[in-house]
Amino acid sequence: MNNQSQQSVHEFLRHLLSAAVNAALYGMGHPQVTHLTRLAASGIRNVLEDRQDFSLIALEDELIIDGTPQDLGLITGRFIQMLKSNGIGHIRILAGVTQPEIESLVASLSRQNKSTNEIASSENIRLGRVDIESDGREGQKINTTSTGRRFTLHDLPFRELEEFKEIYETVRQRKKLQLSGMAEMVSGFINVFQNEGSPLLVMAALRDVDEYTFTHSTNVCILNLAQAMALGIEGQQLNDIGVAALLHDIGKLFVPEEILIKQGKLSAAEFEIMQLHPVKGARYLLETPGVPRLAAINAFEHHMKFDFSGYPAVPADWQQNLCSQMTQISDFFDALRTRRPYREPMELPVIADIMYGMMGKELHPVLTRNFLLIINQLMEPQQATPPA
Numbered sequence: 283m284n285n286q287s288q289q290s291v292h293e294f295l296r297h298l299l300s301a302a303v304n305a306a307l308y309g310m311g312h313p314q315v316t317h318l319t320r321l322a323a324s325g326i327r328n329v330l331e332d333r334q335d336f337s338l339i340a341l342e343d344e345l346i347i348d349g350t351p352q353d354l355g356l357i358t359g360r361f362i363q364m365l366k367s368n369g370i371g372h373i374r375i376l377a378g379v380t381q382p383e384i385e386s387l388v389a390s391l392s393r394q395n396k397s398t399n400e401i402a403s404s405e406n407i408r409l410g411r412v413d414i415e416s417d418g419r420e421g422q423k424i425n426t427t428s429t430g431r432r433f434t435l436h437d438l439p440f441r442e443l444e445e446f447k448e449i450y451e452t453v454r455q456r457k458k459l460q461l462s463g464m465a466e467m468v469s470g471f472i473n474v475f476q477n478e479g480s481p482l483l484v485m486a487a488l489r490d491v492d493e494y495t496f497t498h499s500t501n502v503c504i505l506n507l508a509q510a511m512a513l514g515i516e517g518q519q520l521n522d523i524g525v526a527a528l529l530h531d532i533g534k535l536f537v538p539e540e541i542l543i544k545q546g547k548l549s550a551a552e553f554e555i556m557q558l559h560p561v562k563g564a565r566y567l568l569e570t571p572g573v574p575r576l577a578a579i580n581a582f583e584h585h586m587k588f589d590f591s592g593y594p595a596v597p598a599d600w601q602q603n604l605c606s607q608m609t610q611i612s613d614f615f616d617a618l619r620t621r622r623p624y625r626e627p628m629e630l631p632v633i634a635d636i637m638y639g640m641m642g643k644e645l646h647p648v649l650t651r652n653f654l655l656i657i658n659q660l661m662e663p664q665q666a667t668p669p670a
């Protein structure tokens with residue numbers, strides 16, 4: 283986001299917040315509320331002048347806009363608090379938004395959830411709940427929408443999957459990326475999840491595909507989509523997160539095969555070459571027309587780690603994109619649960635314990651909690667280890 287659009291976003295959120303605070307105090311009919319609501323409505327029109335939608339996620343004490351945490355000064359904390367007291371985790375506003383829709387958004391925000399748990403979306407304003415409910419322990423639980431029905435192979439978007447495999451082969455052989463089919467494959471996964479809500483069941487059905495980097499990329503895509511959907515992310519942003527995940531390791535196609543398939547430990551020199559795959563992948567994606575910018579960012583950042591102890595090294599004030607942090611979690615999980623030449627796949631409770639120990643250090647704490655809650659619901663009850 284450039285300075286000018288950051289300024290417009292700041293203005294819009296400031297007026298929206300003031301309108302809701304005043305509406306809570308004086309009611310919706312008050313002239314001050316009407317005035318501030320109008321300012322908020324013209325503010326969002328400015329924000330949406332050259333884009334299709336505006337999307338915002340509240341994650342603990344961070345406000346994430348366009349996938350990047352934004353520091354909007356004093357209003358950040360107050361805005362997050364207001365969203366949380368209404369059970370809202372995610373807001374997406376589309377370009378056609380009208381003043382009456384902004385008015386009802388102000389009304390919803392000002393209600394502070396005293397009388398109802400309902401959050402009402404409208405045609406151009408989509409409100410997503412980060413479905414957190416207290417389960418009586420110190421931890422929290424995020425609802426997924428599993429219907430309990432077992433997955434069948436018939437449910438999978440197989441045609442797209444085959445296309446993706448072909449894309450991968452093509453890139454490997456000729457090093458030229460064709461994007462067709464990739465977005466469709468991601469939408470196919472999203473449709474399946476909306477009916478099933480159980481990403482691991484989709485992954486189980488993929489086990490017969492044995493090409494490692496292909497299977498791994500597909501799994502990371504599925505896991506990223508599951509994380510993002512549990513946070514209430516939808517629309518283009520969700521699709522871009524999926525496509526970015528599919529392409530996160532594309533830089534490995536520039537690493538010599540003998541290093542990629544080496545069974546033992548890599549030597550220091552080999553590891554150095556391996557560590558170049560994020561930079562090479564990002565450069566390659568930036569040079570390829572039609573690739574979402576997020577894919578290049580994600581490829582570059584997916585090994586950085588939350589505490590920046592990973593690679594590549596970046597300046598101290600670097601802000602890692604939310605998608606890259608999700609990818610790191612999905613990537614780590616998939617590496618441990620997959621059988622490799624040198625070790626058996628780990629059991630889910632063991633992986634959950636390891637990841638729990640990394641929360642707030644190598645892994646983003648809130649995203650890891652979100653992820654473990656998704657995984658937790660898929661484990662047998664006797665195996666479940668609720669994150670505290």
Ligand SMILES: [Fe+2]
Nearest residue numbers: 530531584585
């Ligand atoms: Fe990687």
Ligand SMILES: [Fe+2]
Nearest residue numbers: 498530531613
């Ligand atoms: Fe990876």
